[in-house]
Amino acid sequence: MTAMSTDASNDLQMAMTVARITQALSQEIVLENLVRTLLRLALEVCGAQRGTLITRQLGNTLRTEACARTGPAGLSVQMSGLPPAADEVPLSLLDTVIRSREAMRCSIDEARMSHADDPYLQQALPHSLCCLPMCKQSEVVGVLYLEHALPAGDAVQAQFALLQLLAAQAAISLENARQYAQLVEENALRRQAEQTMRRSEEWLALGQRISHTGTFRFNHRSGALDWSDEHFRIFGWEPGTVTPSGKLAFSRVHPQDRGRFAQARADISQRDLQVDLEFRIVIPERGVRHVVARGWRTGDEEVGTLTDVTEVKAAESALRAAQSDLAHVSRVAVMGELATSIAHEVNQPLTAIVTNAGASLRWLARSEPNLEEARTGLKDIVQEGQRLGQVIRGLRALVKKQDPVFAGFELQEAIEQALMLIRTELDLHQVIVRLPDPAPGIQAYGDRIQIQQVMLNLMLNAAEAMAQVEGRPRELGISVMAVPGGRVQVSISDSGPGLSQASRDRVFESFYSTKTNGLGMGLPISRALIESHGGRIWADAGSPHGAIFSFELPALPGN
Numbered sequence: 001m002t003a004m005s006t007d008a009s010n011d012l013q014m015a016m017t018v019a020r021i022t023q024a025l026s027q028e029i030v031l032e033n034l035v036r037t038l039l040r041l042a043l044e045v046c047g048a049q050r051g052t053l054i055t056r057q058l059g060n061t062l063r064t065e066a067c068a069r070t071g072p073a074g075l076s077v078q079m080s081g082l083p084p085a086a087d088e089v090p091l092s093l094l095d096t097v098i099r100s101r102e103a104m105r106c107s108i109d110e111a112r113m114s115h116a117d118d119p120y121l122q123q124a125l126p127h128s129l130c131c132l133p134m135c136k137q138s139e140v141v142g143v144l145y146l147e148h149a150l151p152a153g154d155a156v157q158a159q160f161a162l163l164q165l166l167a168a169q170a171a172i173s174l175e176n177a178r179q180y181a182q183l184v185e186e187n188a189l190r191r192q193a194e195q196t197m198r199r200s201e202e203w204l205a206l207g208q209r210i211s212h213t214g215t216f217r218f219n220h221r222s223g224a225l226d227w228s229d230e231h232f233r234i235f236g237w238e239p240g241t242v243t244p245s246g247k248l249a250f251s252r253v254h255p256q257d258r259g260r261f262a263q264a265r266a267d268i269s270q271r272d273l274q275v276d277l278e279f280r281i282v283i284p285e286r287g288v289r290h291v292v293a294r295g296w297r298t299g300d301e302e303v304g305t306l307t308d309v310t311e312v313k314a315a316e317s318a319l320r321a322a323q324s325d326l327a328h329v330s331r332v333a334v335m336g337e338l339a340t341s342i343a344h345e346v347n348q349p350l351t352a353i354v355t356n357a358g359a360s361l362r363w364l365a366r367s368e369p370n371l372e373e374a375r376t377g378l379k380d381i382v383q384e385g386q387r388l389g390q391v392i393r394g395l396r397a398l399v400k401k402q403d404p405v406f407a408g409f410e411l412q413e414a415i416e417q418a419l420m421l422i423r424t425e426l427d428l429h430q431v432i433v434r435l436p437d438p439a440p441g442i443q444a445y446g447d448r449i450q451i452q453q454v455m456l457n458l459m460l461n462a463a464e465a466m467a468q469v470e471g472r473p474r475e476l477g478i479s480v481m482a483v484p485g486g487r488v489q490v491s492i493s494d495s496g497p498g499l500s501q502a503s504r505d506r507v508f509e510s511f512y513s514t515k516t517n518g519l520g521m522g523l524p525i526s527r528a529l530i531e532s533h534g535g536r537i538w539a540d541a542g543s544p545h546g547a548i549f550s551f552e553l554p555a556l557p558g559n
Helices: 002-027 031-046 091-100 108-114 157-211 229-234 246-251 255-270 310-337 339-365 371-399 411-421 423-428 448-465 501-506 522-532
Strands: 050-056 062-071 074-082 104-107 128-136 139-148 213-219 225-227 274-283 287-298 301-308 407-410 432-434 443-446 475-483 487-494 536-541 547-554
Touching: 031 050, 031 062, 031 074, 031 139, 031 157, 091 104, 091 128, 091 139, 104 108, 108 128, 128 157, 139 157, 213 229, 225 229, 229 301, 246 255, 255 274, 255 287, 287 310, 339 371, 407 411, 407 448, 411 423, 411 448, 411 475, 411 487, 423 448, 443 448, 443 547, 448 475, 448 487, 448 522, 448 547, 501 536, 522 536, 522 547
Parallel strands: 432 475
Antiparallel strands: 050 062, 050 139, 062 074, 104 128, 128 139, 213 225, 213 301, 274 287, 287 301, 407 443, 475 487, 487 547, 536 547
């Protein structure tokens, strides 16, 4: 009866221990807390002095989670997270347990006999050890390694059975804790991604607000349309106050631009296409705004941007006005420099008119008037008057401030008029002009006055460059020709000292001049005028002397 009572008491105590172990392990879900609890329970159950928990990771790699020791101060647990080292645990013994999936309990001497080459087992160690695999559905998820101060024979079977129960429960708890840790990590990554996305959206919204650029997305199959907040604002609505629709956007398009807008929408609705469209919208209390829309369609999906360029347009307009004012001032300055030449050009026909008028009067005052001579004198007066009118009209056109007028004009005629204004200046410098071969019909498309200003700048620069030339003719060459691509080219050459490569690279820069008293504005203004016509201007070295300045312009369409 005493023996039966003792067995019953032991069974009750073991059941209570199992319940306590199961409850303690099942309550821990955080991996570090579970590891500490597991090692504490393992050392308590079998009275071990040292224990190590090793888990199996993806790729079958091993990691030491923690190592526990008992001492005078009680139990201490040190977390690791590193691969198991050969001087910390018997690696060959661990490998055997993992492969066999069977628990091992033996003395140190027995372990050394079966694993003679293991360096860890050659150290001074306690009397016995236990190594238990932790299996979940026949898969080893970890190993519990324990060292005991008592001989292996003194370790009762009940303790070993409890350890096996503990290992089985620990495998389940470890897997749950690992999944929980993974879930926590995934949630953290998700929150981080959400925060990153929110920051990106905030930066995108801020960038759209600063650049006045909105975005839109339209599904041609479902008809779903989305606008960004800035897209709402560009059209004059606060975000979310209206439902985006094509009809709503069309209502704000300028009446004169609705045809182009509707055609662009019709084109992109028929096929995959990229559309760039600049148009105006009318916003109550804000007036007319200029916008640029860019849309891309692939399949049913269309995405695009809408940018408010009103301020850019205003800045461009102000720049053009400033360039126009600068060009006008430059023309007036050139006229001032040519005052003597202009006076001579005006005085010559006036003198001829007065002389012919006096002679004609004398021929008519004779007793027998000589009508033929008088008629000849009157014809000369008409010719000189027409010449004077051409000079005055040319001067008025050059000094008059007006908006550019783009039209077709004869290049050779424009060159001859420009030469007429500077003929006295060229004669003063003893410059020989080589006029182009007659090229009637070569017409450029642009503002005649601005192009003549460029010609005057280049001709005067050439004359000044040859002012000090001695020992060879001072020749000003002018050529006109049509070039491929629907363009015409004018070249003005001189026989002066020429330009160095460094000067040719910088000669069109503002305030750069090769002349001692030059302001460095004539050529930059010329470049701005030519480029505003869609042309280009450049400088080359002459042969064997001098420099050649050439510019291209669009030809009159159909010319």
